[in-house]
Amino acid sequence: MIVLMWVITRPQALGVATEEALQCAFSGDTRMTAAAQNLAQVVANRAVAQGDNETQYAYRHLEDVVRRLASMPGQRVLLLVSPGFITSTLQLEASEMVDRATRANIVINTIDARGLYAPDVLGDIADPPNDTMRTAGFKTSYRVAAQFAQEDVLAQLADGTGGKFFHSRNDVDEAMREAGAAPAFSYLLGFSPQNLKIDGRFHALKVALTNKQKFEIQARHGYFAPKTVADPAEATKQEMQEALFSQEEIRDLPVELQTQFFKKDEAQARLAVLTHFDVKSMHFRKLLGRNNDQLTIVTGIFDENGNFVTGLSKVVEMNLLDTTYGRLSRSGFTVKTSFDVKPGTYLVRLVVRDAVGAQMAARNGAVVIPY
Structure with missing residues (x-):
């Protein structure tokens, strides 16, 4: 599964998935390489679609919570505890979620439910990988990268709304206590991009202090341009x-x-x-x-x-x-x-x-x- 999530955008990963499909489905018969590649692509598309569906389901519920919280008085803090989101094609939707929460003055604090963990290099013990000498190294790197990527959306939601991302720690009770509090100081900054291209690409942002005092800044790292002109x-x-x-x-x-x-x-x-x-x-x-x-x-x-x-x-x-x-x-x-x-x-x-x-x-x- 981990390799399949990378196949859509990385040709090298498609080669690794093709080799895995060749070994699993065609007993390593190199004459079936084309069929194995087609199988790998089909399964990868299905896996990504399933991941996107699960992420959309989570986003819809999160949007409902944001809308409900926006109607409440006082300071509003949303605490999200999650093991992370499957790497998907829905980066724009995550960016729009940050926009909605920010406009409603809602701070989102996030906690990685996995706690302090080490990357699972060998995968699930209940489903041992069928690695070959040619694919083992690639699959290990993909597996580790995917596990780290699961926390990207949690970090994005927190950084983009003035919240805090709690990760790589096992003191969940203390994290819950800290995450339930609003930030001591926060500022809402905005700008209107000039000559913005409607291409869906990521644009980096950087917030920095002009003086030399040592303060920790948590701010949005960027935004995704829209893919189409809004109606x-x-x-x-x-x-x-x-x-x-x-x-x-x-x-x-x-x-x-x-x-x-x-x-x-x-x-x-x-x-x-x-x-x-x-x-x-x-x-x-x-x-x-x-x-x-x-x-x-x-x-x-x-x-x-x-x-x-x-x-x-x-x-x-x-x-x-x-x-x-x-x-x-x-x-x-x-x-x-x-x-x-x-x-x-x-x-x-x-x-x-x-x-x-x-x-x-x-x-x-x-x-x-x-x-």
């Missing part, structure tokens, strides 16, 4: 979804949030979320004598434990005559979104984005509907 509509949807599950308030747009409710009976209530816009502070595009803009309004209702209950999305098209624009500039306007809920305590999250200015607003509210 603007999908990017906007993702941006609003992340904002919905956060608690950070955004005030780029002049928006106010109010709530009202009335009880239908002892078991049901109607909750109204009122979004008021200050039109005079918004950006419009003049087209055919009208003032145009499009507002996307997303409202989420969460219970007192932060669990998502329900939500709605609305799009408001604004094509205002000058007289209407003048009137609304003085009074503003309100959009009402209603929900049927049970009595209880709820957190209301409102996210608004306008199309012309590409600006966002996010507000938090709370409502208690008595039983």
